[in-house]
Amino acid sequence: MECTSSPGGIIDVPAGSVGYLLARAGGRAIRDLNRALEPYGLRSRHYTVLSASAARGGLSQRQLGGVLGVDPSAVVALVDDLERAGLVKREADPEDRRTRLVTLTERGHTTLARARELAAETDSALLGPLSGTERATLESLLRRIAGPPG
Amino acid sequence: MECTSSPGGIIDVPAGSVGYLLARAGGRAIRDLNRALEPYGLRSRHYTVLSASAARGGLSQRQLGGVLGVDPSAVVALVDDLERAGLVKREADPEDRRTRLVTLTERGHTTLARARELAAETDSALLGPLSGTERATLESLLRRIAGPPG
DNA sequence: TATTGTTATACTCTATAACTATA
DNA sequence: TATAGTTATAGAGTATAACAATA
Numbered sequence: 001m002e003c004t005s006s007p008g009g010i011i012d013v014p015a016g017s018v019g020y021l022l023a024r025a026g027g028r029a030i031r032d033l034n035r036a037l038e039p040y041g042l043r044s045r046h047y048t049v050l051s052a053s054a055a056r057g058g059l060s061q062r063q064l065g066g067v068l069g070v071d072p073s074a075v076v077a078l079v080d081d082l083e084r085a086g087l088v089k090r091e092a093d094p095e096d097r098r099t100r101l102v103t104l105t106e107r108g109h110t111t112l113a114r115a116r117e118l119a120a121e122t123d124s125a126l127l128g129p130l131s132g133t134e135r136a137t138l139e140s141l142l143r144r145i146a147g148p149p150g
Numbered sequence: 151m152e153c154t155s156s157p158g159g160i161i162d163v164p165a166g167s168v169g170y171l172l173a174r175a176g177g178r179a180i181r182d183l184n185r186a187l188e189p190y191g192l193r194s195r196h197y198t199v200l201s202a203s204a205a206r207g208g209l210s211q212r213q214l215g216g217v218l219g220v221d222p223s224a225v226v227a228l229v230d231d232l233e234r235a236g237l238v239k240r241e242a243d244p245e246d247r248r249t250r251l252v253t254l255t256e257r258g259h260t261t262l263a264r265a266r267e268l269a270a271e272t273d274s275a276l277l278g279p280l281s282g283t284e285r286a287t288l289e290s291l292l293r294r295i296a297g298p299p300g
Numbered sequence: 301t302a303t304t305g306t307t308a309t310a311c312t313c314t315a316t317a318a319c320t321a322t323a
Numbered sequence: 324t325a326t327a328g329t330t331a332t333a334g335a336g337t338a339t340a341a342c343a344a345t346a
Contacts, residue, residue, distance in 0.1 A: 193312085195312095195313085220314090221314070221315060221316085223314095223315085223316085224313080224314075224315090246322080246323075247321085247322060247323085248321065248322045248323065249322095
């Protein structure tokens, strides 16, 4: 009977453990990023929406949901938050009046830049125990298994 | 403007992306395992409780929470479910009448064995794109960053 | 008829505080 | 007083169905 309080590491990992380790590390990554973004009134989901909108320049909400693997109804709430904070605008699509193109405001771009820094710092803290090449290896392996959204 | 429907892979990953990839892969792992366990009326959290209880043989609920990184109040609900399903028992601790030792029933052991198989299959499916050595590398890297529970 | 955005709803997960019985 | 278990509750995340406007 050793280390029952376990304050230093993972002791009992179920067989079939890689999924468990992924879920645990992923949960930690989200919690850490949420904490870092808290002063800006944002959460990690807002950051991904902001980032995807900037990268594509005027995505519809349906496209946002597809790219990020988020349900369209959830996208509505996230864009609501960002619009209320003045970080994005919903603009009319001249080609289809059903869709609303999400674009970043100037303030949205500056906030995104700051959020990127915070995300990079959070990543560095999480990956602290790993060397540079090990981090690259991990990212490469994760990209191959993370698969499509959903 | 390429692949806006993105049915084949992750296209727009925010900078500071390893955490994002971890969260995405971890979410997928949990969803897949939950789906596999559904016919048994269990979810992934039940499986970890079952597995940890078997490995240590008679853990208190407080210890379970510590080992798994789950809040004690959540442990109560999980053990309630498992006890109702006849998979675990709450036994009196002869040394401290406050604590209740969680142990597996015979049926709990057989169910755990089956759940282990399903978890291993789920892991294999998730890690399908990776070779054996790559899987080992991934697991090793994850163990170093997953850190203590919580 | 199909699709976009939207609302409403529900269930899981997580986290916190407070209560009880024991220590 | 401190701890183990428990209860209640609230928030975030996720998923589904249905509806209005538009295609």
